[in-house]
Amino acid sequence: MLTLTEGDAADRREYLLDFKAMIDTVRRISKPVIASINGVCVGGGNELNIACDLTIASEKAKFGQAGPRVGSMPAFGVPQTLQILVGEKRSREITYLCKLYTAREAEAMGWINKVVPPEQLDKEVEIWANEILGKSPTAIALGKRLHNVYYDMLSSSAEIGIEMLTFFWGTEEAKEGMLAFKEKRPPVFKP
Template sequence: MESTIIYDVKEQVCTITLNRPEVFNALNLQLVRDLIAGLKRADLDPLVRVVILKGAGKAWCAGGDLEELLELTNGCAAERRAYLVNFKEMIDTLRGISKPIIAAVHGACVGGGNEVNIACDLTIASERAKFGQAGPRVGSIPAFGVPQNLQILVGEKRSREITYFCDLYKASEAEDMGWINKVVAPEDLDAEAEKWAQKIIEKSPTAITLGKKMHNIYYDTLSSSAEMGVEMLTLFWGTEEAREGMLAFKEKRIPVFD
């Protein structure tokens, strides 16, 4: 089976590119597993000091794979739980590897894609990038990054607004909120990500690794919250509301929630 990521190492920088451009890099199970494997490979490679995470095509990552999620709404709870454990592992791996990860976001970064972004150490975005959550509009809920970490970045009230309203925000708005680090012109995004990677490479690798671990201490205390997210999604994806939200999004109509 062909990999859904592109893995490349050059001058101590590992670039991992989400490579499902035909579906805006939607997170299906294979992409999640391929990303986990790629991150662990980079972590074990002594020649890699920094990871840059990119997306192929127009979007960075548009969230979960709708076709897979619709199938899960017809399955049993055990199937949904087994599926979701992989997503939690992906977020834990993004947080847990010893190498810093720079998200270089050029397009849509929504839903599960935004949760991946939040789990990265740093985020540089193109002026064309858009950020947001879509769960309550499309039959899902944020479970692995927004409840635990977005409110730390932007504040609790703003995090609730982002979650409840499902609006899209410009990169400049996300920067102003503290959601991301920096906004650059589209043509400068790759060069700026490389520049930031080189800044990290110049520093003590052990100090950087320990610094990442120290920053993760608070996240680690919230691991039970992420486990609760697995259980909540397991239950919610078995409801008619979840299925209606997904079907409405697929059929490009307004959902009807009774």
């Protein structure tokens, strides 16, 4: 299996375009998508979470970004959407410091919608889904499209992010970050 720092630029770009297509699908399908988070939601998983319409998390969940810590960077949901959810300064903190935040902290920031005990997670997601199903499907679909207008305007920034990551993942710095992550050691980044 190809790792993110192997292969040529075309391989990396193809991987990233596939990831963007997945994010765009979640954003653009007419039905709301509810993320159900019961563990660690970091990096690409967090970017997928941000693409979802709603997020319900268990008290065990943790959220964050790992990019700069492991020789990568966010390209999809974080720069375009997370700063809308939590504010620009907080979004930069999340991106630059790579800390983990509890579900309660994420909820307080507006990053996620609701936190429940782990044993109630599936039931709460089902309650929310059934509540949505009781509403006008056309009104929900149109509402989703309107909510996505801003995201759609920012979509070109994701394409720029793809080109940045395509380049960056080919660097020695990215290779060191990912190798260190794999070897469970601190990376040694050279200035």
